[in-house]
Amino acid sequence: MxxxxxxxxxxxxxxxxxxxxxxxxxxxxxxxxxxxxxxxxxxxxxxxxxxxxxxxxxxxxxxxxxxxxxxxxxxxxxxxxxxxAASRNRAFAALTTQRAAVRARTGAVRSTASGEVRNPSLWYVDVAKAGTICLPRASTVRLWRADTQAESTYAITPAQGGNGWHVTFPAGEMLALWNAATPPAPGTAYRIGHGTGNGPVEVRFAFLDTVPGTPEDLANALxxxxxxxxxxxxxxxxxxx
Incomplete structure (x- = not known):
């Protein structure tokens, strides 16, 4: 744990x-x-x-x-x-900037200590992590994956039942868009599964009316x-x- x-x-x-x-x-x-x-x-x-x-x-x-x-x-x-605080603006801005779609298509951050590929933005929804995700209100929901080698399709379904949909990551891409026709509802649980034998992860969303401008205030909001x-x-x- x-x-x-x-x-x-x-x-x-x-x-x-x-x-x-x-x-x-x-x-x-x-x-x-x-x-x-x-x-x-x-x-x-x-x-x-x-x-x-x-x-x-x-x-x-x-x-x-x-x-x-x-x-x-x-x-x-x-x-x-x-x-x-010399690195404050660089690190914090990199995590919280809402990137344009063209700029956000590819790229990743690799931990210098472990070599692990890390999610470069707080506002990308990691398809492998369960939990509640905070997003700026009215933002475009982008899904993120660490392994970009091959094309991969994920199924998204409301946990309480209802129609789901599929999202496909093209080979070499780390991002895919949530279905704009079915925006996530605050507090509603969704299951994200990829059909590889591992169980789906369950996520919920909370939306921030304003994003705090300092790391300390944002940490408190999260x-x-x-x-x-x-x-x-x-x-x-x-x-x-």
Whole structure:
């Protein structure tokens, strides 16, 4: 079980306590935690600049702050510093820019650590990941796949029954469009299956009226809507080390 699943209920409680205050951008946001002190650092907890916190041996806490994620490991006292935000605009803009269709057809991001192909945009729906997906309201829904070597067709069906449809990725393409005639309804579950023997993944959608302009505020919005797949994606892409 991933840290996202373990901390989902804790994150909801944390958001209820801290709210989405206008000052959120000034504080770091916990995006993952594990170890003996994990209960003290639920996903969504805010830690102010200069605030000292103590970790124990075996603790790992990842905090989104100053436009990037920092990983703190116990044991000892730690605090958020004033690290440079030079990479803030590049990393955050790359994740959140709503690309034009022609520009978004191909390309991917490969993790330098693992070599794994990563979804380059928060607004692309990974056909292999289940969960709730946050999207800008009225945006075009684009499906994304990691393996682009061959043509592949996916079946999309409402989980509660009803007519479905098929989406085909041409060989060499990482993106395909959701059926514009059947736009996803907020909160409705959809199953995405590709007929390769693996079970379908189930996704739901939440739509943001406005997209927060800072990583910290967007992280809070993702947590509030339960969009933990994208929270994980953002934390991985913006890790400073």
């Amino acid at each position: 991933s840290w996202i699943s373990r901390n989902l209920s804790a994150s909801a409680a944390a958001i209820a306590l801290i709210g989405l205050a206008p000052s959120a951008a000034l504080a770091g946001v916990v995006v993952s935690s594990s170890g003996p002190s994990a209960a003290q650092f639920p996903v969504g907890r805010q830690i102010g600049p200069g605030q000292t916190f103590t970790l124990r041996e075996g603790d790992i806490v990842t905090i989104l702050e100053n436009g990037g994620t920092r990983i703190f490991r116990g044991a000892g006292s730690h605090s958020l510093g004033t690290a440079s 947590i509030a809507h339960g969009c933990t797949v994208q929270l994980d994606q953002m934390a991985a892409a913006m890790t400073q080390g």
